Amino acid sequence: MKERAFESKHVLLAGLAAMVLAVGLFGLSACGSSSSSSESESGSAAAGGADYSSLDKVTLISTDSTSPDSAGNQWQLAFKDAVEEITGGQITVDYHGNGELGGDADNHRQLQSNDVQIDVSQPATFVSFVPEMAVFDAHMTMATYDADTIETVLNGDNEFTQQLQEAAKTNKMHILGWLQNGTYRETTSNKELRTLADFKGFQIRTMENSNHMAFWTAIGAEPTPxxxxxxxxxxxxxxxxxxxxxxxTSTGNNFQEVQKYLCKTNHVLYANCMMISEECWEGLDPLDQQAIEEAVAQATEQIRPQIAQLDEDATKKMTDAGMEVIEYDDSFFEEIANNEGVKKLNEDLDEQTNGLLTVMQEQLAAAKA
Structure with missing residues (x-):
């Protein structure tokens, strides 16, 4: 049986990444694998009754920069297990997590060029590659919605997801799904932050994301990428x-060793997005595409309930290390939402994304009704 081959422009990275991609040059091509002398009948007994044995074997190189045991890491591992089981091993995943192949920007560039096929990250890191992802930089916009409502919108077929998928496709990516469970990015600090006024002069590390930096500046902090x-x-x-x-993520990187406070600011939804290279996706057999979508759905169903537990366990790990938890009442969140700088930022984001933020808010409201 012939092996499907896709052209791939491999790049050499430092250290382990260089070795991994060098192996790829000799044995792997994007969405393909090295020839095998025996195709076997392994795919014929695949889950769901589909016969994958007639299809070419496919190897997907998968990457992320998530920390070990984080939600994104567990999602990747669950996806790998699911797709290999569903297809009886006709699709395999060569997973390199924890930044083995580079940081988020490196991974996204490799995804666009089809040097890797699967990439998981939080939406903020994709903004430089898919500008419409900036809708998730809008602060405090999801704080009033429960996890199930958000799930209905993000993993549903609706105007918002259709427009976002088109934006990803334009930039050589294809969205496979979202992982969230109504938890948020929180703030850790060595400064006591009990009121909004306490954030004045607060020096906070942020991603190199202008929208995130604008939010912290609006509430008086001093963001440092x-x-x-x-x-x-x-x-x-x-x-x-x-x-x-x-x-x-914080405990996965041992920040509890160098921080005193966990401040439950709930400013941005904690979500991970799984992308596949558009070049790879378009070159796959429709049955392979179906298997991948099913595997993503299974992995999401498996890991999503664990997110709340991960959050609870991480919080306990922080308090056990001596950190104090600071929580806020509704007046704190209302004060931030009504901040002129924050309102202006969200208006600008809606304009930058051609009204996609408004579409997302309308879909959330409809799902909640």
Whole structure:
């Protein structure tokens, strides 16, 4: 049986990444695998009754920069297991997590060029590649919706997801799904932040994302973009006072060792997006596409309930290490939502995304009704 081959422009990265992609040059091509002398009947007994044995074997190189045991990491592993089981091993996933192939920007560039096929990250890191992803940079816009309402919109077939998918396709990516469960990015700090006024002069590490930086500036803080690998030491030596991330990301990088407070600011939804290279997606057999979509759905169903537990466990790990949790009442969130700078930022984001933020808010409201 012939093997499907897709042209791939492999790039050499430093260290492990270079070795991984060098192996790819000799044995793997994007959405393909090295020839096998025996195709076997493994695909014929695949889950769901579909016969995958007649299809060419496919290997998907998958990457992310999520920390071990984080939601994104667990989602990737669950997807790998599901798609390999569904297809009886006709589709396999070569997974490299925890930044093995580079940071988020490196991974996204490799996805666009089809040097990797699967990429998982939070939406903010995709904004430079798919500008419409900036809708998720709108702060406080999801705070009033429960997890099921958000799920209905993000993983449903509706005007919002259709427009976002078209935007991804234009930029050589294809959205496979979203993972969230109504938890948020929170703030850790060495400065006590009990009121909005306390954020004045607060030096916070952010992603290199102008919308995130604009939010923190609007509420009086002083955002400082730093590479994620530098954050621990910047917190330790006082270069910055704090940072913002999902709790499991924070503990996955041991920030509880260098931070005093966990501030439940709930400013942005904690969500991960799974993308596949558009070039790879278009080259797949429709049965392969169906299997991948089914595997993503299974993995999401498996991991989604665990997110709340991950958040609870991470919070306990912080408090066990001596951190104090600061929580806020509704007046705090209302004060931020009514901040002129924050309102202006969200208006600008709606304009930048050609009204997509309005579409998202309308879909959320309709799903909640």
């Amino acid at each position: 730093l590479a994620f690998a530098e954050v621990y030491f910047a917190l330790q030596n006082g270069t910055v006072d704090g940072q913002e991330n999902a709790t499991d």
